[in-house]
Amino acid sequence: MSDVFLKEQSYGKDGVRLVKVIRTDNWHEIVELTVRVLLEGNFNAAYTKADNSLVVATDTMKNTIYILAKQSSNVQRIEAFAVEIGQHFISTYSHVSKAHIWISKYKWTRMLVNGKLHDHSFLRDGEETRNTKVIVSRKKDVVVEIESGLKDLLVLKTTGSAFYGFLRDKYTTLPETDDRILSTSIDATWNYYIPNISLISQIPFDDIFGSIRQIILDTFSTDNSASVQATLYLMAKLALEKFQQISSIHFELPNKHYFAYDLNRFGLKNTGKDTDIYYPISDPSGLITATVARTKSKL
Numbered sequence: 446m447s448d449v450f451l452k453e454q455s456y457g458k459d460g461v462r463l464v465k466v467i468r469t470d471n472w473h474e475i476v477e478l479t480v481r482v483l484l485e486g487n488f489n490a491a492y493t494k495a496d497n498s499l500v501v502a503t504d505t506m507k508n509t510i511y512i513l514a515k516q517s518s519n520v521q522r523i524e525a526f527a528v529e530i531g532q533h534f535i536s537t538y539s540h541v542s543k544a545h546i547w548i549s550k551y552k553w554t555r556m557l558v559n560g561k562l563h564d565h566s567f568l569r570d571g572e573e574t575r576n577t578k579v580i581v582s583r584k585k586d587v588v589v590e591i592e593s594g595l596k597d598l599l600v601l602k603t604t605g606s607a608f609y610g611f612l613r614d615k616y617t618t619l620p621e622t623d624d625r626i627l628s629t630s631i632d633a634t635w636n637y638y639i640p641n642i643s644l645i646s647q648i649p650f651d652d653i654f655g656s657i658r659q660i661i662l663d664t665f666s667t668d669n670s671a672s673v674q675a676t677l678y679l680m681a682k683l684a685l686e687k688f689q690q691i692s693s694i695h696f697e698l699p700n701k702h703y704f705a706y707d708l709n710r711f712g713l714k715n716t717g718k719d720t721d722i723y724y725p726i727s728d729p730s731g732l733i734t735a736t737v738a739r740t741k742s743k744l
């Protein structure tokens with residue numbers, strides 16, 4: 446008797462790239478997304494008995510995403526669009542118990558031409574993406590979990606960052622500094638508190654995204670940073686205090702090092718207040734992470 450069993454499974458389509466152009470006369474909007482869908486449910490037989498009879502082809506899932514994009518007025522609000530996709534799979538196939546939907550949205554910023562916003566031309570100003578991960582589950586009722594965030598928001602400031610007072614031992618060589626370049630590529634995700642699925646249409650996902658992004662930028666630039674850790678916590682605290690709709694926020698912040706180049710060897714001063722020539726180090730970087738939540742979490 447074999448003691449091997451299928452512990453868990455999910456499958457779906459990854460990397461579904463989709464563009465929607467929304468036209469109001471000559472004024473066009475563009476939305477570019479990448480979507481991933483994974484389904485969980487009664488698919489065990491496909492793995493253990495080579496029985497495909499309940500398998501929804503991943504090609505069908507891909508077609509479904511394009512069809513829903515055509516019909517939906519929510520493609521720009523990626524959280525709402527992901528919920529629509531998840532609900533479709535749950536309601537169409539009774540053997541699907543859970544749909545996981547990830548959506549990334551790319552930056553297409555409207556061009557400014559002759560001082561005016563152009564009606565149909567856009568530019569990619571940065572690799573930052575806006576992302577969501579939605580899980581729609583069939584329980585007693587349908588339950589929706591939503592996590593949203595941003596990724597690869599690259600920022601740098603040339604002062605207003607220190608790092609001193611850290612533990613020193615025989616392995617420590619890093620000098621203390623009261624003024625350094627601080628740079629990081631911001632990766633933030635937050636969880637929405639959704640007591641009832643009917644409330645989803647009332648959550649202002651776009652405004653919350655925009656405001657949290659602005660809190661992150663404001664805090665990064667204005668905080669007199671004692672460390673990446675302290676600045677991270679401040680960003681998270683301000684976001685949670687402003688939006689009761691979110692129950693926790695997670696950050697991953699690489700500390701992208703910029704070291705003063707040693708020009709003393711050439712008789713040039715490049716230390717302390719005279720530092721102006723740096724060399725950026727691509728690897729290794731520090732990596733500072735944290736999840737900040739409420740003590741009275743409703744989740």
Ligand SMILES: O=c1[nH]c(=O)c2[nH]c(=O)[nH]c2[nH]1
Pocket residue numbers: 608619671672673674700731
């Ligand atoms: O903000 C920082 N946090 C650290 O934990 C750390 N460690 C280090 O070498 N430099 C820094 N900077």
